[in-house]
Amino acid sequence: MSNDERDRFGQKLQDVEAARENEWARKRDQELLEKMRAQKSAEATCPECEQKLVPDSEHGTGGLVCPKRHGAWFTWDKIVKMLDRLAHPESK
Ligand SMILES: [Zn+2]
Structure with a gap:
């Protein structure tokens, strides 16, 4: 693997990591929202x-x-x- 290839590979790994983090944040937001919604309707x-x-x-x-x-x-x-x-x- 050349240095250039290695860099690209490293960048790809970072992209995957960032995407995974975004996905995690999105999922957590979704869960929080659903929790809030459930609480709200449970209160009503x-x-x-x-x-x-x-x-x-x-x-x-x-x-x-x-x-x-x-x-x-x-x-x-x-x-x-x-x-x-x-x-x-x-x-x-
Ligand atoms: Zn009543």
């Missing part, structure tokens, strides 16, 4: 009946509601908007 359950909350398609509030209507979950932004609309019904 009704405290009363522990059923999974479903999107409120009835009123278009953008919130999540218990299928048995024990309660609902809204982001803070949505609550502020709703309160604002209640406080100023004429401006809508």
Whole structure:
């Protein structure tokens, strides 16, 4: 093997190593994302009946509601908007 060939071989090894690291990082990110998603959906359950909350398609509030209507979950932004609309019904 000439020096040139050896260098190219070394470069190739580095490329393979870098690709492997990227793959590892991508896989780890994917796993973290899935974990977060699983946690999020695991949290979104009704405290009363522990059923999974479903999107409120009835009123278009953008919130999540218990299928048995024990309660609902809204982001803070949505609550502020709703309160604002209640406080100023004429401006809508
Ligand atoms: Zn419930």
